[in-house]
Amino acid sequence: MNKIKNLWATRRDSVIAFGIVIAAYIVVQIMSMTGNISYSLKGMLVPICAYVVMAVSLNLTVGVLGELSLGHAGFMSVGAFTGIVVTTVLTDAVPSDGLRLAIAMVVAAAAAAVVGVIVGVPVLRLSGDYLAIVTLAACEIIKSIVNVLYIGMDSKGLHLSIVKQSFTLEEGGKMIINGPIGVSGINKISTFTAGFVLILITLFVILNLINSRHGRAIMAVRDNKIAADSIGISTTRYKLLAFVISAAFAGMAGTLYAMNYSTVTAAKFDFNLSILVLVFVVLGGLGNIWGSVIAAALLTVLPELLRKLNFNDYRMLIYAILLIALMLFNNSKLKQMLLERRGSKKAAKTEGEVA
Amino acid sequence: MLNYLITGISLGSIYAIIALGYTMVYGIAKMLNFAHGDVIMVGGYMCFCATTYMGWHPLLGVLLAMAVCTVLGIVIERLAYKPLRSAPSLAVLITAIGVSYFLQNAALLIWTSNPKSFSPIVGRGAVQFGDLQITHVTLVTIAACVVIMAALTLFTGKTKLGTAMRAVSEDKGAAQLMGINVNTTISMAFAIGSALAAIAGVLLCSAYPMLVPTTGSMPGIKAFTAAVFGGIGSIPGAMLGGILLGIIETFCRAYISMELSDGIVFGVLILVLLVKPAGLLGKQTREKV
Known part of the structure; x- marks a missing residue:
C-alpha cells in the first residue's frame, strides 16, 4: 500500500497527463462516431495534437531547463519540411500511410535534432533575455532559409538549390519545395489517431526523462547553475540535452502538422507561432506537463468556441x-x-x- | 553604393528611434515590451486619420499621434504591467504579448485589414547632390533621429527626471530610499518610449507608405534586435545598433538576396552576441558566485 502511495506521490503528474490524453481521445472518438462533432472542430483535431506536442516539448526547455526559447517554431519548420520530403520520396516504396508517416517523423526528429545541436551549441552559452532573443533570431534565420529552398525530385533523385532554382527537372519530375510558394498538393496522411499516438510517445519520453537522473540534473542546472557545476554536473551538456530533445519533438510535431494541410509555406512557422506555443506553456504552468496539454488544447479551441458564440469579429x-x-x-x-x-x-x- | 548607404542610414534611423523606446523601457523596468511594435502602428494610424480624414496639417498629425501614443503607453503600463512589477519576468512577457495581440486586433476592428496608403508628411521631392539623390523623407528621418538622440542624451544626463531614471535603472530599492517615486519614473519611461514609437511610426509609414494592423510587428522585432545588438539599456548603443542594422539590411537586399536579408541580419546579431554577450556598447556584468 505504501509503495503504491509513494508511486502516486512521485508519478502523480504522469498519471494525470496520460489520463487526460486517453480520456480526451476516447471522448472525441465516441463523439465522432455518434456524429456529435462539428466540422470545424474535426479539422482542428490534428493541429491540436501538434500544438500539444509542441507545448510539452517547449515546456522541457522553458519549464524544466528554465531557459526562455522563442524559436521553437523554427524546429517545427525543419521537421515539417523534412517530413514532406521524406513522405514524397517514399510514396511508392512504402504504401502504408501510417508507416510512411512514422518513418517521416523519425527522420524529421533527427533533422530537427541536428539543427537543434547547430543552434544550441553557440546559443546556450548565453542566458536570460539574450538567449530568448537569439533563439528568436535563429527561428527567423531558419524561416528565411527555408523560404529560398528549392527541392525537386525526378528519376535521377533529389535536386536541391538555394536562392534560385538552378536545376531543371526531367519530364515526370516533381517539385517538392518551391521556394517562397512553399509546398502544395500534400497527400494529407495525418490522422487524429496518429496525433494521439505521438502525444503518448512524447509524454512517455519527456515524463520519464524528467523523473530520471538526467531530468534531476537538468532541474539542478535550472535551480542553481553554479551549485550544479560544483557537484560535477556538466551544465553545458545537460542544457544541450534538454534543448535537443525538445527540438526533436518539435520536429515530429512539425511533420504531423504539415501532413494535415494540402499547402504549407515557410512563413507559417514564424515568430508568432513560437509565441503562441510559449503562451500555452506559461498558462499551463512552467514545468507542469499536464498543464501544457490542457492549455494547448483549450486555447486552440477557444477562438473557435468564441466564433460559435457569435463573437466572430471580436x-x-x-x-x-x-x-x-x-x-x-x-x-x-x-x-x-x-x-x-x-x-x-x-x-x-x-x-x-x-x- | 552611396545611395544604398543613405537608404541604409535612413532605415537604420527608424530602427534606432524604435530601439531607443525599447532600451528606455528595458533599462528601467527590465522587461521586454513586446507591444512596442504595435504602438508604432497606432501612431501611424493616428497620423493617417488626422491628415486624411480630418485634413489636418501633417505636423499636427504627428503631434496628435505622439499625444495618443503617450497616453496609450501610460495606460498600458498602469493597467497591464504595473500589477506584475514583482512577478516573474516570463509572466510580464506573456502579458506584453497579450497587449500586442489586443492592439493588433483592435486596430483590425477599427481600421479593417485593407491596407491604407499613407501620404508622407513631407513632399515626395528630392534633393540633388551631384549624382546623389536624397528624398525629403530620408532627410527628415535622419534629422529627426539626430535631434531625438541629442535630446535624450541631454535629458538623461542633465535633468532631474533623467537622473532619477538612471537611478531607478541602476537600483530600484536604493532609488526609492532616496525619495524617487519609482512608479512615476517608470511611467515616464513608457511615456517617452511611446512618444518615440509614434514618431517612428509616422516616419516608417512615410518611407514605406502602406499601413496595415501588423505594420509594426516586424520593424518592432528588428528594432528590438538592434537594441540588443548595441547593448540593451544603453542609449548610444540603441542608436549604433539601429543604424548598423539598417545599413546591413539595405546592403544585403541590394547585393546578396532580397529574401535572405532578414536571415543575414539575424545571423550577424547571433555572431555579435557570441563575441560580446552584452552587445556592442553594453556593460559587461561579471557573474558573482
Missing part, C-alpha cells in the same frame, strides 16, 4: 483580453488569498485526521 480581441486577465489573476493577491484559504482548509482536515 474573438481575437477577447482572446487577448483573456490572456492578459489570466496573467494578472495568476500573479494577483486574489489568487494568493484563494490558495491560502484552500491550504488552511487542507491543513485543518489533516489535523482532524491526526486527532
Whole structure:
C-alpha cells in the first residue's frame, strides 16, 4: 500500500497527463462516431495534437531547463519540411500511410535534432533575455532559409538549390519545395489517431526523462547553475540535452502538422507561432506537463468556441483580453488569498485526521 | 553604393528611434515590451486619420499621434504591467504579448485589414547632390533621429527626471530610499518610449507608405534586435545598433538576396552576441558566485 502511495506521490503528474490524453481521445472518438462533432472542430483535431506536442516539448526547455526559447517554431519548420520530403520520396516504396508517416517523423526528429545541436551549441552559452532573443533570431534565420529552398525530385533523385532554382527537372519530375510558394498538393496522411499516438510517445519520453537522473540534473542546472557545476554536473551538456530533445519533438510535431494541410509555406512557422506555443506553456504552468496539454488544447479551441458564440469579429480581441486577465489573476493577491484559504482548509482536515 | 548607404542610414534611423523606446523601457523596468511594435502602428494610424480624414496639417498629425501614443503607453503600463512589477519576468512577457495581440486586433476592428496608403508628411521631392539623390523623407528621418538622440542624451544626463531614471535603472530599492517615486519614473519611461514609437511610426509609414494592423510587428522585432545588438539599456548603443542594422539590411537586399536579408541580419546579431554577450556598447556584468 505504501509503495503504491509513494508511486502516486512521485508519478502523480504522469498519471494525470496520460489520463487526460486517453480520456480526451476516447471522448472525441465516441463523439465522432455518434456524429456529435462539428466540422470545424474535426479539422482542428490534428493541429491540436501538434500544438500539444509542441507545448510539452517547449515546456522541457522553458519549464524544466528554465531557459526562455522563442524559436521553437523554427524546429517545427525543419521537421515539417523534412517530413514532406521524406513522405514524397517514399510514396511508392512504402504504401502504408501510417508507416510512411512514422518513418517521416523519425527522420524529421533527427533533422530537427541536428539543427537543434547547430543552434544550441553557440546559443546556450548565453542566458536570460539574450538567449530568448537569439533563439528568436535563429527561428527567423531558419524561416528565411527555408523560404529560398528549392527541392525537386525526378528519376535521377533529389535536386536541391538555394536562392534560385538552378536545376531543371526531367519530364515526370516533381517539385517538392518551391521556394517562397512553399509546398502544395500534400497527400494529407495525418490522422487524429496518429496525433494521439505521438502525444503518448512524447509524454512517455519527456515524463520519464524528467523523473530520471538526467531530468534531476537538468532541474539542478535550472535551480542553481553554479551549485550544479560544483557537484560535477556538466551544465553545458545537460542544457544541450534538454534543448535537443525538445527540438526533436518539435520536429515530429512539425511533420504531423504539415501532413494535415494540402499547402504549407515557410512563413507559417514564424515568430508568432513560437509565441503562441510559449503562451500555452506559461498558462499551463512552467514545468507542469499536464498543464501544457490542457492549455494547448483549450486555447486552440477557444477562438473557435468564441466564433460559435457569435463573437466572430471580436474573438481575437477577447482572446487577448483573456490572456492578459489570466496573467494578472495568476500573479494577483486574489489568487494568493484563494490558495491560502484552500491550504488552511487542507491543513485543518489533516489535523482532524491526526486527532 | 552611396545611395544604398543613405537608404541604409535612413532605415537604420527608424530602427534606432524604435530601439531607443525599447532600451528606455528595458533599462528601467527590465522587461521586454513586446507591444512596442504595435504602438508604432497606432501612431501611424493616428497620423493617417488626422491628415486624411480630418485634413489636418501633417505636423499636427504627428503631434496628435505622439499625444495618443503617450497616453496609450501610460495606460498600458498602469493597467497591464504595473500589477506584475514583482512577478516573474516570463509572466510580464506573456502579458506584453497579450497587449500586442489586443492592439493588433483592435486596430483590425477599427481600421479593417485593407491596407491604407499613407501620404508622407513631407513632399515626395528630392534633393540633388551631384549624382546623389536624397528624398525629403530620408532627410527628415535622419534629422529627426539626430535631434531625438541629442535630446535624450541631454535629458538623461542633465535633468532631474533623467537622473532619477538612471537611478531607478541602476537600483530600484536604493532609488526609492532616496525619495524617487519609482512608479512615476517608470511611467515616464513608457511615456517617452511611446512618444518615440509614434514618431517612428509616422516616419516608417512615410518611407514605406502602406499601413496595415501588423505594420509594426516586424520593424518592432528588428528594432528590438538592434537594441540588443548595441547593448540593451544603453542609449548610444540603441542608436549604433539601429543604424548598423539598417545599413546591413539595405546592403544585403541590394547585393546578396532580397529574401535572405532578414536571415543575414539575424545571423550577424547571433555572431555579435557570441563575441560580446552584452552587445556592442553594453556593460559587461561579471557573474558573482
